[in-house]
Amino acid sequence: MCDLVMTTASDRGWTLSYLQARNGLLSICKSSLLYLQAILTRNRGMSYGIMGGTRNSHMLTYQTTRRTKCIYFDGESATLFGTGQLDTQMLHIWGNLSGPGKPDDGFRFLWDEYARAEGLCKWIEDAELGGSGWGYEGIVRMNAGFEMIWCNFSSRSVRLVSHLNVSAPLLPPREKTKVEQELEERGGEENSKFPLPTRTAPSEPTPSPPYFNFDWELLQREPFRPSRNWGWYASSTLHYGSSGDGPGIGEFRVKPDTCGFMSYYNPIFESEGTVRMLKEQKVLNLTSKGFWTGPSSGGKRSTALESLTRRRRQHALKNITSSDAAVMRANSERVMRDRLAKGDDKCSGVDWSVLTNDIVQTYSSPLLKLSKTLQKFANHTNNSSVLREWMSDVRQQTHMFVLPFLEYPEDADEGTWKRGSRLFNKTYSFCRFQHTRLLDPEEGIILGPEETLLKWAVEETMGGICSVIVEVSLAVEGLWQSKFNQPINSTALSLITKTMKSSVQHWTHGIEELMAWLGWAGEWIGCEQKCGWDESCFIPMWPLFHPGDGGFDRRPQGNWTRYGYPGGRYPRPPPYYGPPGNGTGRPGSGFGRWTPSEADLWEPKCVKSDYLYS
Structure with missing residues (x-):
């Protein structure tokens, strides 16, 4: 799950750092989080992959007008259905891993994203660490690609360059199968559900999260649907420091300010470190000083070494206390305030990332x-x-x-x-x-x-x-x-x-x-052999999986017809030293079809563009 930023090139940890975004293009699809905060993707392919290929696809392209400051949550911190990648953000906002209470019907999906975006931007504003046109104005995160939560579009730091309707003409309708014709004649559905009455609107209505109530028949006729996910993948991997296909250029549009790295691997966070140490001593056959005693009785050395090598994949922050989270938040505010006031004066000049x-x-x-x-x-x-x-x-x-x-x-x-x-x-x-x-x-x-x-x-x-x-x-x-x-x-x-x-x-x-x-x-x-000219060495990265294993654009079984999610939004984050959460556990856990196969993760394969088509 996570590696210490000081020891790996590609981190999966919960490490908080501070960056400056250089002038560059930021792309967003209209149906993303556009109210006070919005999620900007760092490349157009990712924007189109997420919300493009529908009957009303709009591409908005923004450009920064100057170098801007932002926060970076390391690891796959934009993975919505995972096993801990969002933990640092949850701890930073609410001091727990469960966040605010669920919506009335218990369905979360993008509601948590609204809560995190609003919570992080409000924290920056309340701590007087940034605002419209000054200080820290965004939060960078990663899933299959890099994205940024931008806090205020009235800021002078960004400007709308273009707003285009990128919807493409539909392909001709395909001929209906005999079964589909019979269902249509009966006026029934494979799994029909009666509509529920709409809920009462909140007293202060705000935009709701995007509602993915696609017309699946029209979606099948979208001409660029087959290449949507692959375009997302290909444009994202261009900005990786390395991949199964070799070294990359890295995400050069954002430069880490490595003087401001902070990590929950810091020895001061004993509540997590001690529990993890005791567990690994038992599971991995380690001594109290961390030395490996060899495989368990009857176990294979190669299998035991493999488990040791991959042990950080299982690391999470479930034992971090609210007090620990408060320490991390206070330290981050201190660092951010120092960087705003004194710039590089308090730093050695070492580029620790390099x-x-x-x-x-x-x-x-x-x-x-x-x-x-x-x-x-x-x-x-x-x-x-x-x-x-x-x-x-x-x-x-x-x-x-x-x-x-x-x-x-x-x-x-x-x-x-x-x-x-x-x-x-x-x-x-x-x-x-x-x-x-x-x-x-x-x-x-x-x-x-x-x-x-x-x-x-x-x-x-x-x-x-x-x-x-x-x-x-x-x-x-x-x-x-x-x-x-x-x-x-x-x-x-x-x-x-x-x-x-x-x-x-x-x-x-x-x-x-x-x-x-x-x-x-x-x-x-890596892939066992060099991939062909029309292939790429691929591992599953949320939410880009093979259609058979789940993924962003996988059509649910049956119709799963919904009549809209409840209006309103999550309440604002409570005071930081608030209650320990709602007891529901991490958001996003348990969605098996939205999480990658662990076997596929460690066995990259050469795939063609149709591998991600769904």
Whole structure:
């Protein structure tokens, strides 16, 4: 579910950061949330995918007139039917995960979106952190693509560039089937329901959420319906930093202000961290200090390592208290206020997003390659030249890890290359602190609380990486110097192979466990073969799924005829130190057909554009 922003390139965590939006195009479909707040999509394909392809599709394109400030909720924070992606927003607004009470008929759908949009914009306004034309004016979120909740369209920061009716002429009606003709003649429906009386309008009527009461017969005749979802997907992935198809340009229209990163992974939030730690100790066989004891009795090592690697997928914020949420909210207000008043004066100037991405890109692929090479040791033990060639390959790979940090000693013995030696400690120190050595009060650099946490996370991550790669690299070098610097005769081959077996297994296990600890699962999965020119390497991303598994535009079974959702809106957010919520749990949970298959998530596949057609 979530990865610590300091250790992964593609975060699924509940991390709050602050950004500046550069001048760029923002697109919105008319039937989106246009009242006081609105959800703007960052690309036209996403706009059309969500609300286009109907009989009254309007595309409104806005452009920023200056650099504007906004808030970013990291992770898939616009995933409406999920398992915790909205938690940070709910905690920030209401101090709980359930939010306000349900509408009268208990049906939520887009009502929660209205509540969140209004709640977040009201918080910014009440805290005097932004308003029309100044301060923080929007909230950036992500599902399959990036979108922004814009708080006030009277702001001088945006201007309407165009308003076009993009509805296309319908295709000719298809010939009705015999069954459809019989139903029409009887005047009945497959699952007809009598209309309910309309509810009394509220005393202060406001626009209702979009009502998806599509005419399904007309929808079948929309000419661009087959490409709607694919256009959404294709335009969104253009702005990913990386995908199954390789590196991307990233969402360059929004620049993270990484001096303002905040995260619920911060050790101060013990209510969540302690519960999660105790649970993982039991489920994943970890010691109280976090060391893995191996697979459970009868379990497979590969399966257990897979669970370790993917453990953050299960992380959520259900144990965060209202007091914790109040601390996060107060800290975020402090940071936002400081950034408005003092700009970059209180920041180190380090781009922590670039730095952490660089760490992932530097080590993810080489670790996978070394792991695969070590696993093939048994295939290279029958011939001395083959074994030496394999050992040389391993040495080349491990040397690249320590190249900037290893100074070869003039005199070396067997102990020189062991863990804990003077050479190990020196090399390890250079490796671990390679990015942060000068970020020290002794060097005149005083970091604020947010950057101090980032520095700690980088050093902890590099400490774990360097602890393993330095040990393996020095051990490989020591074995090479003692056994492979001279030709191997056939008599010595058997002895060398036996002595190497335990060492190679130790190295292999070390690299595998390091990869599981890092949890960069997204970097190590992909399509098994290169996709064709008309294909893309795809994993399900809410709400873009294969029609058989649910998704945004999936037609419900039967007719599911509704006669409108109740008027009005959610009440305004209560005082922050209010009641603990309505006890209904997270909004959006339990909608199985709107959530991806977990198996598909870890097994990307090459698909064509009709894969998302529904």
